[in-house]
Structures are given as structure tokens and as C-alpha cells.
Amino acid sequence: MKIITDVVNYVIGLGASAILPITLLILGLIFGLGLGKSIKAGITVGIGFVGINLVIELLTSEVGEAAQLMVQRIGLNLTVIDGGWPSASAAAWGSPISALLIAVCLLVNVILIIFKLTKTMYVDIWNYWYFLFAGSVVYTITNNLVAASIAAILLMVVHLVMGDKLQPYVEDYFEIDNVTLPTGSSLMWVPLGFAVDWILDRIPGINKINVNYETIQKKFGVFGEPMVIGVVIGIILGFLAGYDVGQAWLLGINMGAVMMILPRMIKILLEGLLPISNAAQVFLRDKFKNRELFIGLDSAISLGDSAVISSALILVPIMIILASILPGNRVLPFGDLASIPFYVAFITAHNKGNIFKTVLTGTVMMILTLYMATNFASVYTEMMNAANFTIPQGVSQMSSITSGGSLLNWIILQITQLLNSIF
Numbered sequence: 001m002k003i004i005t006d007v008v009n010y011v012i013g014l015g016a017s018a019i020l021p022i023t024l025l026i027l028g029l030i031f032g033l034g035l036g037k038s039i040k041a042g043i044t045v046g047i048g049f050v051g052i053n054l055v056i057e058l059l060t061s062e063v064g065e066a067a068q069l070m071v072q073r074i075g076l077n078l079t080v081i082d083g084g085w086p087s088a089s090a091a092a093w094g095s096p097i098s099a100l101l102i103a104v105c106l107l108v109n110v111i112l113i114i115f116k117l118t119k120t121m122y123v124d125i126w127n128y129w130y131f132l133f134a135g136s137v138v139y140t141i142t143n144n145l146v147a148a149s150i151a152a153i154l155l156m157v158v159h160l161v162m163g164d165k166l167q168p169y170v171e172d173y174f175e176i177d178n179v180t181l182p183t184g185s186s187l188m189w190v191p192l193g194f195a196v197d198w199i200l201d202r203i204p205g206i207n208k209i210n211v212n213y214e215t216i217q218k219k220f221g222v223f224g225e226p227m228v229i230g231v232v233i234g235i236i237l238g239f240l241a242g243y244d245v246g247q248a249w250l251l252g253i254n255m256g257a258v259m260m261i262l263p264r265m266i267k268i269l270l271e272g273l274l275p276i277s278n279a280a281q282v283f284l285r286d287k288f289k290n291r292e293l294f295i296g297l298d299s300a301i302s303l304g305d306s307a308v309i310s311s312a313l314i315l316v317p318i319m320i321i322l323a324s325i326l327p328g329n330r331v332l333p334f335g336d337l338a339s340i341p342f343y344v345a346f347i348t349a350h351n352k353g354n355i356f357k358t359v360l361t362g363t364v365m366m367i368l369t370l371y372m373a374t375n376f377a378s379v380y381t382e383m384m385n386a387a388n389f390t391i392p393q394g395v396s397q398m399s400s401i402t403s404g405g406s407l408l409n410w411i412i413l414q415i416t417q418l419l420n421s422i423f
Contacts, residue, residue, distance in 0.1 A: 017053060021046035023123045024276055027295075031279035041272045048269025052300050055262045059309075060338040062234075062254045063316060067337040069241040070320050076332055078323065080377045080397045083384070084335020085185065088403035091383040092132035097145055097152075101135055102128055104149065105156050112160060113293070120163040120180050121280075122156075122296035130184030131156045133403050134412050140383050141416045151412055158408060160296070162187050166346060167294050173349035174302050176270060178277040179295050185342035186299035188406035189365050193347045196361045211356040213306055226306035230259035233313045240317055255313065263304035270301075302345040311348055311358040312341035318359070319366050331373045336401035343402075369405035376404030376413060 021042035028038025092098065105128055112118040122128075135152035139145065163182030170176050201207050213226065234255030238248025277295060284291040302308060319333050319340065344362050351357040377397040384398050403409055 017046050017049040019125055020049060020123065023125065024272075027121075027123065028276050028279060031276065031283040033275060033279040037275055041275045044272025045269055046272075048265055048272060049298075049300075051265035051268060052262065052303075055258055055265055056300060056303065058254060059258045059341070062251055063237070063313065064338045066237050066241040066243070066251060067316050067320065068334065069243075070317060071332065071334070073240075073242050074320060074324050076320075076324050078330050078332035080330040080374060080399050081332050082334040082336050082373065082401050083380075083398045084400060085339060085402045087335065087384060087398060088133055088380075088400045089129040091136050091380075091387045092129040097135060097139070097148055098132050101132055101149060101152050104153065105131055108153055108156060109160065112157070116291070118157075118160040118164055119167070119292050120160045120182060120294045120296045122160060122163070122182055124183070124296060124298045127183050127298055128156075130159070130403075134409060136383055137379060137409065137413055138416050140379055140386060141413075141420050147416075151416070155408060155412065159184065159187060162190065163294065163296050166190065169346060169349040170302070173352065174305060176301065178281060178293070179273065179297055179301075181299035181302055181345070182296045183299035183342065184406065184408075185339055185402050186302065186345045188402065188408065189343050189362075189369075190346050191407055192368060193361055193365050194350055196364045197347070197350055197357065200357060200360060206357075206360070209356050210354050212353040213355075214353075226259040226310075227256040229306070229310055230313075231256040233310060237313060237316065259306055259309060262309070263306075266301050266304040273297075299342055299345050302349075303341050305345075305348065305353070307353040307355050307358065308341055308345050308348045311344050311355050311362060314355075314359050315340050315344065315362045315366065318363055319370075322363070322366050323370060326367060326370060329370045329374055330377065330397075331370050331399055331401070331405075333370075333401060336405075339402055368407075369401055372407065372410040373399040373401050373405035376400075376410060379413060380404050 023042075024045055025038045025042040028041055029035065033041065102125065106125075109118070109120075109122055113121060131152040134155040135148040138151040139148035142148070159182040163180040166182075166187075167180040170180055171178075216229070231252040234252035235248045237255075238251040241251075243251065273295070280293045280295065284293050316337055319337060323329055323331060323333050340362075343365070344358055347361050347365075348355075348358045351361070377399040380399045380403075381397045399405075
């Protein structure tokens with residue numbers, strides 16, 4: 001089993017840029033696209049992800065550093081550090097059942113498609129770690145492999161169902177056909193976030209405010225262009241972090257680059273994905289009458305939307321301020337601050353690009369997320385120790401905004417603790 005686990009971890013460790021071309025090549029052949037076109041499509045998608053990851057790495061490093069300096073300037077002294085999604089994925093892949101669960105989850109996905117229980121084929125195997133994390137939570141509490149496997153499979157089923165339901169947002173707002181984005185970091189805010197949106201829509205005054213890029217560009221001209229807005233927001237973040245004028249300007253230029261380059265990288269990815277998507281639809285029409293198939297990908301491809309990035313950058317200082325003033329919160333935002341664009345992807349789509357409403361909803365969601373992450377800390381720390389993850393010196397506990405602050409993971413935690421106390 002260890003050999004299998006090591007091989008699987010090695011392959012997964014290569015990341016989406018290496019795995020997706022091979023996966024899509026196989027899918028292209030299955031769907032009758034032909035060897036040459038399948039190879040070209042797969043490599044094009046891989047190159048697209050390389051570009052996307054380079055831009056996201058720029059975003060993560062620049063915003064992450066500025067956010068950390070903001071934390072230091074405010075002088076937060078919280079006892080639970082946000083280890084970010086890397087720590088959560090380490091716990092997930094460190095589980096003794098990770099290799100087995102990947103195969104099981106793939107099999108379950110295929111079975112659900114055959115029996116028409118989902119339309120989503122989740123080819124982004126790297127992000128299966130969200131399911132493995134849920135299994136690790138249950139295994140940490142119960143030491144029961146069967147229960148852990150059931151939890152991981154159930155969470156995958158929930159993600160696939162949500163992927164089906166949310167696909168119209170991907171198609172209508174992000175304008176990507178036959179694709180859905182069942183990534184855990186983007187789904188985590190959907191249930192409660194949509195509920196908050198529903199409430200805001202019924203508050204007089206607030207429900208009339210609509211700040212989107214169309215209105216901004218119409219009123220401000222060139223200053224409403226996405227790259228210019230990125231520069232302005234970057235400069236503001238720089239000053240909040242205590243940067244001098246030159247450093248703040250450089251951060252602004254980098255954020256403007258993110259706003260301009262990321263959509264172009266996504267176009268490259270979609271150029272490779274389109275032939276496989278079309279072949280899949282033809283294949284299904286021939287084999288299964290009146291069937292649709294959605295390809296499940298990483299929600300990173302939604303970050304090319306200017307409203308998503310702008311809302312996320314505004315929410316970074318808001319998250320830090322909330323952590324400092326919320327009574328009972330013990331989580332110090334750190335590792336996942338740069339992941340906020342993923343959280344707001346579907347919230348932005350649900351609001352049709354309304355930045356004001358997305359920021360308002362995001363603020364409410366951050367309050368709930370911080371409290372859930374705080375509640376998750378003891379089990380999360382135990383998982384980190386089991387995975388031999390080095391906890392920073394002087395830190396008593398760890399958690400993660402992406403995983404510990406996820407509603408779905410938090411529900412699994414509560415149910416498992418309750419059942420474990422009963423049985």
C-alpha cells in the first residue's frame with residue numbers, strides 16, 4: 001500500500017499542469033477526438049494552466065506579503081494560525097487511505113454519470129484532496145477507515161451535485177460552456193453566501209446599489225479599466241501594509257498585471273478545452289440520448305473575471321480587521337488570505353458582477369468562516385501532528401480558513417464528533 005501511496009502522491013504532486021494534459025488526452029481518445037487533436041488539446045490546456053498558475057503565484061506572493069505586514073502593523077496576537085490550504089492538503093495526502101480513496105472517488109464519479117445521478121466528470125484529480133481532507137477529519141476522530149472513506153465519498157457526491165447546480169453560473173456569467181467548477185474553496189461559501197445574498201436583496205436601499213465594471217467604466221473612463229483598478233487597489237493595499245511610495249506603486253503594477261494577464265491565460269486554456277468538450281457532447285448524444293456532460297475543473301479559471309479579483313482584494317484588509325475585533329475568534333488569518341478570490345467566485349457570479357454586494361456578502365461570510373475555523377482548531381492541529389507537519393514555533397494550534405472554515409467540512413466535524421460521543 002505504501003508503494004501505491006508514494007506513486008500516487010508523486011503523480012498528484014506534479015500538479016494540474018502535468019496531470020490535466022494526460023487526463024484530457026485519454027478523455028479525447030475515449031470521446032473519439034483522435035490522437036493528434038487530443039494531444040494538442042491536452043497540451044494546450046496544460047500550457048494554459050501553467051500561465052494561470054504563474055499569474056496566481058504572483059497574486060499570492062504579492063498579496064500574501066502585504067497581508068502579513070498588515071497583520072503585524074495591527075499587532076494581532078491570536079493563538080491559532082491559519083496554515084492555509086497547503087497545510088490542509090498535506091494532512092489530506094498524509095492520510096493512510098489517500099491512494100485508495102482517489103481510485104474509489106473516480107469510480108464513484110463514473111458510476112454516478114452512468115446512472116444519470118450527475119453530469120459532472122471531475123477530471124481535476126489534484127483537488128480531490130478536499131475529499132481526502134474530510135476523510136482525514138473523520139479518521140482522526142474515530143480511527144475508523146470505513147467511516148473516513150464514507151465521509152470522503154459523500155463529500156465528493158455533494159461537490160458533484162453542487163457542480164451540476166452551479167454550472168449555469170459558469171456558462172452565463174463566466175461564459176464557459178460545458179464546464180463546471182466543483183472546487184472546494186469556491187463551493188465553501190455558496191450555501192450560506194447565497195442565503196446572505198437573498199437577505200440583502202430584500203433590504204431597501206442596499207438592494208438598489210449596483211457597482212459593476214460596466215458602470216465603473218462608463219463613469220470613470222480609462223480609470224474604470226480593470227488593469228487601472230488593479231493598480232489603484234494594489235497601491236491602497238501597499239499603503240495599508242506600510243509600504244513606501246515606490247513599493248506601493250510596484251504592488252499596484254503587479255495587481256494591474258494580474259487583472260490584464262489572467263483573462264488571456266484562461267483564453268488559452270479554453271482554446272484547448274473546447275475540442276474535448278465538443279467531442280464529449282457528440283459522444284454522449286450518440287451513446288446516451290439527451291445527455292449532457294460537464295467537465296469539472298479547478299475554479300482558478302474563474303479568476304480571470306475582474307469583479308472577482310477586485311472584490312477579493314478589497315476583502316483582504318476586511319478579513320484582517322474582523323479577526324482583530326471579533327469576540328471569540330482565535331484564528332490569525334495568514335496562509336489563506338491570498339485564496340479569497342476562490343471564495344468569492346460564485347458569490348460574484350450570483351451577484352452578476354456587483355462588487356458592492358459581493359464585498360458585503362463576503363464580509364458576513366468571513367465572520368462565520370473565522371468562527372468555524374476557530375472551532376476546528378483542536379482537530380486540525382491533531383491532523384497536522386499526525387501528518388508530521390511542522391507547526392511554527394510559538395503557535396499553540398493551527399487551522400485553515402479554506403478547510404477549517406468551510407461549512408461542509410465543519411458540518412462533517414460536528415456530525416462525527418456527535419456520533420463518536422454516542423457510540
